[in-house]
Amino acid sequence: MSKLRKNKRKMLKGEQNNPAKKLPYMSILFVVIIIAIFGSAAYLVMSKTASQEPEDKDAIKMTISMSGFEPNVLRAKVGQPVKINLINPDNSMHTDGGGIHNFILTAGLASVNLTIPPESQKVFSFTPTQTGEYHWYCDSCCGGKENLSMHGTLIVA
Numbered sequence: 001m002s003k004l005r006k007n008k009r010k011m012l013k014g015e016q017n018n019p020a021k022k023l024p025y026m027s028i029l030f031v032v033i034i035i036a037i038f039g040s041a042a043y044l045v046m047s048k049t050a051s052q053e054p055e056d057k058d059a060i061k062m063t064i065s066m067s068g069f070e071p072n073v074l075r076a077k078v079g080q081p082v083k084i085n086l087i088n089p090d091n092s093m094h095t096d097g098g099g100i101h102n103f104i105l106t107a108g109l110a111s112v113n114l115t116i117p118p119e120s121q122k123v124f125s126f127t128p129t130q131t132g133e134y135h136w137y138c139d140s141c142c143g144g145k146e147n148l149s150m151h152g153t154l155i156v157a
């Protein structure tokens, strides 16, 4: 075999090796991308479920989202503390208000003015001092106070 032929063979082999060398690299990259996609999807789903689980099981579980407060009517008694675990499941991708909600209950009964950042929750309590019907509201989204779905009623007996 002449030297030229040997060189030609080497060159051919080298050309054949190239795609074989690229393939494992490409498939590793592919697997990494797939894991990243599924991993972040799983994280998003799990973090959402986790944030919807109330921190305080003894408190009244309430959610605030773009569709309003749930429940939006509460009954309480004078002198008995009302403890609320308020959960905001909305994420910061909401264009209206950035997923932020509040709970404002000031008129004549308490001075609660809370901001619940996206995908978080807060536990708070207050004690009604007199009977009557009181309104709380969210003022950070959807027209705020003017939006009827962003309201709730507290009936104190």
Ligand SMILES: [Cu+2]
Binding pocket: 064, 065, 066, 097, 100, 101, 102, 138, 139, 140, 141, 142, 150
């Ligand atoms: Cu709101």
